[in-house]
Amino acid sequence: MxxxxxxxxxxxxLRDTKRFLRSPSRIVGSLAMPLLFLVFMxxxxxxxxxxxxxxxxxxxxxxxxxxxxxxxxxxxxxxxLSILADQDVGxxxxxxxxxxxxxxxxxxxxAGGSTTALVQALLILGLSIPLxxxxxxxxxxxxxxxxxxxxxxxFVGFGIALASQFSDSEGFGLIVQFVIFPLFFLSGALYPxxxxxxxxRYLAYANPLTYGVDGLRGVLVGTSSFSVWLDLGAxxxxxxxxxxxxxxxxxxxxxx
Amino acid sequence: xxxxxxxxxxxxxxxxxxxxxxxxxxxxGELFGxxxxxxxxxxTLINMLVTLLPPSSGTASVNGHDIRSERGxxxxxxxxxxxxxxxxxxLTGAENLAFHSRLYGQNRAERAERIDEVLALVGLSAERDDxxxxxxxxxxxxxxxxxxxxxxxxxLFLDEPTVGLDxxxxxxxxxxxxxxxxxxxxxxxxxxxxxxxxxxLCDRVAIVDDGDIVAMDSPSALKASLGGDVVALEFxxxxxxxxxxxxxxxxxxxxxxxxSDDGVRVTVDDVDARIADLVRLADDTGIRIxxxxxxxxxxxxxxxxxxxxxxxxxxxxxxxxxxTVMASGDQTGTALESGDDxxxxxxxxxxx
Numbered sequence: 001m002x003x004x005x006x007x008x009x010x011x012x013x014l015r016d017t018k019r020f021l022r023s024p025s026r027i028v029g030s031l032a033m034p035l036l037f038l039v040f041m042x043x044x045x046x047x048x049x050x051x052x053x054x055x056x057x058x059x060x061x062x063x064x065x066x067x068x069x070x071x072x073x074x075x076x077x078x079x080x081l082s083i084l085a086d087q088d089v090g091x092x093x094x095x096x097x098x099x100x101x102x103x104x105x106x107x108x109x110x111a112g113g114s115t116t117a118l119v120q121a122l123l124i125l126g127l128s129i130p131l132x133x134x135x136x137x138x139x140x141x142x143x144x145x146x147x148x149x150x151x152x153x154x155f156v157g158f159g160i161a162l163a164s165q166f167s168d169s170e171g172f173g174l175i176v177q178f179v180i181f182p183l184f185f186l187s188g189a190l191y192p193x194x195x196x197x198x199x200x201r202y203l204a205y206a207n208p209l210t211y212g213v214d215g216l217r218g219v220l221v222g223t224s225s226f227s228v229w230l231d232l233g234a235x236x237x238x239x240x241x242x243x244x245x246x247x248x249x250x251x252x253x254x255x256x
Numbered sequence: 257x258x259x260x261x262x263x264x265x266x267x268x269x270x271x272x273x274x275x276x277x278x279x280x281x282x283x284x285g286e287l288f289g290x291x292x293x294x295x296x297x298x299x300t301l302i303n304m305l306v307t308l309l310p311p312s313s314g315t316a317s318v319n320g321h322d323i324r325s326e327r328g329x330x331x332x333x334x335x336x337x338x339x340x341x342x343x344x345x346x347l348t349g350a351e352n353l354a355f356h357s358r359l360y361g362q363n364r365a366e367r368a369e370r371i372d373e374v375l376a377l378v379g380l381s382a383e384r385d386d387x388x389x390x391x392x393x394x395x396x397x398x399x400x401x402x403x404x405x406x407x408x409x410x411x412l413f414l415d416e417p418t419v420g421l422d423x424x425x426x427x428x429x430x431x432x433x434x435x436x437x438x439x440x441x442x443x444x445x446x447x448x449x450x451x452x453x454x455x456x457l458c459d460r461v462a463i464v465d466d467g468d469i470v471a472m473d474s475p476s477a478l479k480a481s482l483g484g485d486v487v488a489l490e491f492x493x494x495x496x497x498x499x500x501x502x503x504x505x506x507x508x509x510x511x512x513x514x515x516s517d518d519g520v521r522v523t524v525d526d527v528d529a530r531i532a533d534l535v536r537l538a539d540d541t542g543i544r545i546x547x548x549x550x551x552x553x554x555x556x557x558x559x560x561x562x563x564x565x566x567x568x569x570x571x572x573x574x575x576x577x578x579x580t581v582m583a584s585g586d587q588t589g590t591a592l593e594s595g596d597d598x599x600x601x602x603x604x605x606x607x608x
Contacts, residue, residue: 001327001328001331005361007358007361008358008359008361010358011354011355011358011359014355014358015344015347015351015355018346018347018351019344019346019347022346023346089340089341089342089345090338090340090341090342091342091343091344093308093336093338093342094338094342094343094356094403095359096308097306097307097308097331097334097336098331098356098359098360099328099329099331099332099359099360099361100359254308254309
């Protein structure tokens with residue numbers, strides 16, 4: 001068994017992609033929550049005096065990168081749930097008994113999960129434009145895509161690592177709610193971190209989503225707390241770490 | 257090289273021994289059955305052989321590869337049909353097969369060719385592009401069998417392949433399995449708790465109970481081990497069988513006889529030749545016979561006999577205990593009103 005088996009990774013990716021494209025309800029459902037946040041918060045807090053918000057930046061402009069980052073968290077829970085769903089229906093056995101290394105399996109699932117998360121994020125970004133979102137330039141979009149890919153890998157890897165510790169999807173579904181929302185609120189997605197007490201702020205600095213949102217904001221809106229290069233570096237590290245952790249924890253997953 | 261060689265394999269779960277120090281071998285091209293009640297340890301054994309579960313101690317080799325140290329090679333040389341369906345219902349039949357083919361490293365040309373071949377083999381060519389969610393239970397099973405064969409494994413494991421299938425589909429599945437074994441020469445290991453399935457299909461059967469193999473032989477040899485066929489004679493009225501028993505005492509072909517509620521049951525050798533003698537003897541003693549019922553030993557007799565014995569021998573509780581009580585109740589031979597008294601038709605007193 002090769003550690004990295006490109007054909008097996010492609011097969012796993014193809015399966016996830018086909019499943020995603022064949023269930024429109026899944027696509028709509030995955031977009032509903034971020035879109036609600038975007039619409040209600042974007043318009044509700046329009047013009048509100050939010051501490052730390054740069055004066056020349058409209059709140060909707062500020063919020064869109066945060067909500068795009070939020071969809072990545074859903075990608076994480078979705079990737080974790082799909083592994084557990086495979087376990088529930090027995091399909092995981094079919095995968096685990098194949099002559100494919102666990103590392104390749106994790107890479108395949110990350111590839112598939114990241115692709116679907118990326119599509120969701122791009123859809124949110126696209127839908128935000130008619131709502132009034134305006135990227136600083138079209139050239140910023142390819143750079144934003146790099147951030148999105150790194151964010152997707154980080155959080156899909158995280159979802160797989162987390163799911164490997166659960167044996168049923170119900171327990172995972174409950175726990176993941178308690179993980180997603182703190183990550184979301186502690187990422188500067190909704191408001192600048194400068195307003196938070198310093199102890200909480202340090203927690204936010206340990207959150208990869210913070211750098212993803214900040215980097216996207218720097219690229220798309222032109223305002224950021226850190227330098228874009230720092231954001232990029234942090235995300236490269238976090239995505240590599242999450243792939244490694246996901247692969248390590250998945251080694252221990254048993255199908256029976 | 258044997259298809260499978262099992263060497264004192266043991267599996268314990270939290271102190272409960274599911275598989276207890278088993279050793280056996282499966283020959284190349286053999287259709288080998290593991291027959292046992294639910295919870296006997298069949299699936300645990302299979303899961304160890306297919307590398308999904310590590311053994312607690314002992315080991316085994318499959319197609320010459322050790323299941324502990326050469327897992328990749330074992331996985332490449334086996335195909336599996338799991339007890340529970342393991343298909344992606346959102347993909348089509350052909351897509352499920354293509355997914356499998358990619359995991360097993362087949363190239364594009366090989367993949368297209370083999371998918372067509374196995375789909376034709378199990379008769380699903382017309383439904384290849386339908387989502388598996390729309391398949392019937394039998395079609396899903398056939399697709400799984402096709403998938404198990406896709407990468408041309410040396411050994412095919414079938415874990416309860418016909419559970420939940422109707423009679424016709426079960427017969428068809430048997431046919432596929434036999435054809436595979438004969439034409440493709442695949443060694444097949446099959447677990448089942450359907451006795452007629454093991455009897456019909458397998459070259460050799462291991463009867464597993466309580467994590468242990470209690471018997472292993474061809475179905476016919478296992479049946480022969482019970483000794484003789486049983487003839488049940490029902491009398492018209494309450495005739496006394498004593499005279500008949502006296503007569504039977506002197507006959508070389510009569511092995512055993514017991515009185516039943518409304519007649520006698522006699523175990524004889526070569527029943528086809530002796531049934532007339534038996535009726536004549538009864539006639540000579542003035543007994544009027546209302547019916548003659550011939551029962552050849554079935555694998556079910558062997559199974560009940562062996563699994564009862566081991567259940568009685570070990571101190572177990574739960575369902576197995578209930579089974580013991582029921583079976584020993586039968587063996588007193590008091591209740592024979594129903595046709596389903598085959599377990600009691602065999603006396604356990606003097607088995608070889």
